[in-house]
Amino acid sequence: MSAPLTRWSRAQIGLHWGVALLILAAWATGEGMGQAFRARLAAPDAFPGFTTHTLIGGTVLVLVVVRLLLRATQGAPDPVPGTSPRMAQAATWGHRLLYVLMLGVPALGAAAWYGGLEAPAEVHETVGNLILFVAGAHALVALAHHYVLRDDTLRRMLPRLG
Ligand code: HEM
Numbered sequence: 001m002s003a004p005l006t007r008w009s010r011a012q013i014g015l016h017w018g019v020a021l022l023i024l025a026a027w028a029t030g031e032g033m034g035q036a037f038r039a040r041l042a043a044p045d046a047f048p049g050f051t052t053h054t055l056i057g058g059t060v061l062v063l064v065v066v067r068l069l070l071r072a073t074q075g076a077p078d079p080v081p082g083t084s085p086r087m088a089q090a091a092t093w094g095h096r097l098l099y100v101l102m103l104g105v106p107a108l109g110a111a112a113w114y115g116g117l118e119a120p121a122e123v124h125e126t127v128g129n130l131i132l133f134v135a136g137a138h139a140l141v142a143l144a145h146h147y148v149l150r151d152d153t154l155r156r157m158l159p160r161l162g
């Protein structure tokens with residue numbers, strides 16, 4: 001049996017921060033998409049197949065799938081020592097929610113954009129804003145681990161320098 005993991009792999013760390021930045025970029029480039037979407041609905045062939053927003057968002061979808069495959073093959077470190085079962089459960093469900101949003105937000109966007117569908121577009125807008133809110137809460141919890149609980153949770157998700 002191999003020893004339990006104590007930190008995330010370099011690839012998992014790179015993907016975590018890369019995907020976080022791309023989600024921020026996708027959110028920031030969402031403005032104007034409403035107009036582009038309506039133009040595309042009116043004339044599907046006259047409008048380009050992609051925009052900065054759809055390219056960035058599509059990259060998120062692909063990288064999250066890669067991330068889940070890596071997690072399935074490389075595993076994940078156990079919660080830091082001293083974590084109560086309740087806190088571990090809360091973290092598990094919080095992270096599951098983030099994965100569902102990371103897959104669901106771009107998938108709904110793609111269904112709207114490529115399927116020419118209005119209903120997923122509306123849901124996409126709402127959950128596209130929700131993911132930032134949930135990720136913000138997640139970041140606050142990570143900072144609380146570091147500065148209040150003073151444990152290794154944040155440190156083991158940071159690249160090792162030197
Ligand atoms: C993680 C990835 C993504 C995030 C966080 C995100 C976020 C957002 C947000 C916040 C809006 C509303 C912007 C506003 O009106 O101010 C929006 C609009 C839109 N996005 Fe995304 N998006 C993502 C990926 C995608 C992808 C992959 C596509 C298509 C391939 C897409 C297509 C659209 C469309 C068509 C709209 C306009 C919807 C409407 O106004 O009815 N998005 N997105």
Ligand code: HEM
Pocket residue numbers: 016019020021023024071076077079091095096098099102135138139140142143153154155156157
């Ligand atoms: C859009 C932004 C973000 C998203 C979508 C996101 C998503 C996630 C997800 C899904 C996990 C669970 C990994 C797994 O179990 O496979 C995770 C872990 C983690 N995230 Fe984030 N994250 C974001 C931003 C941040 C930020 C800004 C911070 C720090 C301030 C942070 C700190 C951490 C830490 C420390 C872990 C490891 C938790 C552990 O070892 O149990 N994340 N993140």
